[in-house]
Amino acid sequence: MCLxxxxxxxxxxGDHKExxxxxMKDKGLGVKIAVTEDDKVVxxxxxVPLEYSTAEGDNLYFINCIWVHGYKEGVGDFQKKGIGKRLIKAAEEDVKSKGAKGLVAWxxxxxxxxxxxxxKKQGYVKIDKQSISVLLWKPFSNDAIPPKMIRQKKKPKEIPGKVSVTSFINGWCPAQNIVFERARRAASEFGDxxxxxxxxxxxxxxxxxxGIADALFIDEKEIRTGPPxxxxxxxxKIAKRVKKLK
Ligand SMILES: CC(C)(COP(=O)(O)OP(=O)(O)OC[C@H]1O[C@@H](n2cnc3c(N)ncnc32)[C@H](O)[C@@H]1OP(=O)(O)O)[C@@H](O)C(=O)NCCC(=O)NCCS
Known part of the structure; x- marks a missing residue:
């Protein structure tokens, strides 16, 4: 639940993350948790190994997500106290010990x-970019090969006489899983x-x-999903398209 x-x-x-x-737990997933002295997870x-990510490369690991709780709700705001820095260091040590040649982040x-x-502040170097999304990496050895982002190859096609709602889901990101569940529920309200x-x-x-991991399309139009x-x-948005059907 992303803390x-x-x-x-x-x-x-839904249960997509579970x-x-x-x-992923037997496919090289690494997780580090920051815990306070009084046992709060903050x-x-x-x-994950890069071959389970949205990038390509060789013998590298990829940070899906780093998050230090920053809201006043729940455990409260723990950002800017050096926790993020310690988490990324712990991940670097872990993947080095597994023999990886570098750690990649987006x-x-x-x-x-x-x-x-x-x-960048933690020593990561920009290696690729697509719109506002940036790929960065920290190589651990001279023979590490720079990774690349995998780019979108096609988009969903319109279905004559219908509205199509297409939801791409990988499962790793609860925010994107919320979008999937909302889209499925909303689509079901319009019958056939x-x-x-x-x-x-x-x-x-x-x-x-x-070349798409998580996204929502209504017909051929991509809907922004961050934040959900x-x-x-x-x-x-679906109703607007339905109204236009003949
Ligand atoms: C990014 C993040 C993990 C950093 O963790 P943190 O514990 O707040 O950061 P730290 O205190 O370890 O910061 C380390 C350094 O980065 C600097 N820093 C902190 N926030 C920064 C920012 N937004 N931009 C640039 N530098 C920043 C700090 O000043 C500190 O510098 P120093 O080493 O010179 O002292 C945290 O802010 C966070 O969770 N942000 C939201 C990320 C998010 O949305 N995750 C879910 C995405 S799907």
Whole structure:
């Protein structure tokens, strides 16, 4: 639940993360948790071998997510106390001990969510970029080969006489899992006028076919999903397309 067991929104995320965890726990998933002296869990980092990520490369690990709890709800705000720095160091030591040649991170070039600037401060170097999404890495050996982002290859097609709602889901990100669940629920309210397509991108072949891990499309239009749009918002967008059907 991304340390957000206090959040009502998280209750809408379904069991996708649990299923993802059960698949990944024997496939090299690494997790470090930051715990206070009085046993509060206040931060985490999750990393996977690069072949389970949205990038490609050789013998590297990829940070899906680093998060130090920053809201006043729940355990409270623990950011900017050096916890993030210690989490990323712990992950680096772990993947080095597994023989990896480097650690890769993704971040945003704008000052929201996981910022590329924070990784730069921790010694990570920008290696690839797509729109506001930045790929960075820290090689541990001279023969490490720079990773690349996997790019979008195609998008869903319109279905004549219907509205299509296509939700790509990998399972690792609870915020994206919320979007999937909301879209599925909203689509079901329009009967046979709307076709809901679930695309399971945990399957590597499927992910490589599309080059999309987590996303929502209504017909051919991609809907922004970070932060998750509300249920009402998604429903309104579908309704607008349904109205245009002949
Ligand atoms: C990024 C994050 C993990 C950093 O953890 P943190 O515990 O707050 O950071 P630290 O206190 O360890 O910071 C280490 C250094 O980075 C600096 N720093 C902190 N926030 C920064 C920012 N937004 N940009 C650049 N540098 C930053 C600190 O000043 C500190 O510098 P120093 O080494 O010179 O003292 C945390 O802020 C966070 O969780 N942010 C939100 C990330 C998010 O949205 N995750 C979910 C994404 S799906």
């Amino acid at each position: 957000e067991d206090w959040s009502d929104e998280m209750k809408e995320a 299923l993802w965890y059960n698949k 931060g985490m980092i999750q990393y 971040g945003l070039s704008i000052p929201v969510f996981m910022r590329a600037s924070w990784f 006028k709307v076709v809901f397509n679930e695309i399971d991108t945990f399957n590597r072949e499927t992910f490589l076919e599309w 749009p509300s249920y009402e918002d998604i429903k309104k």
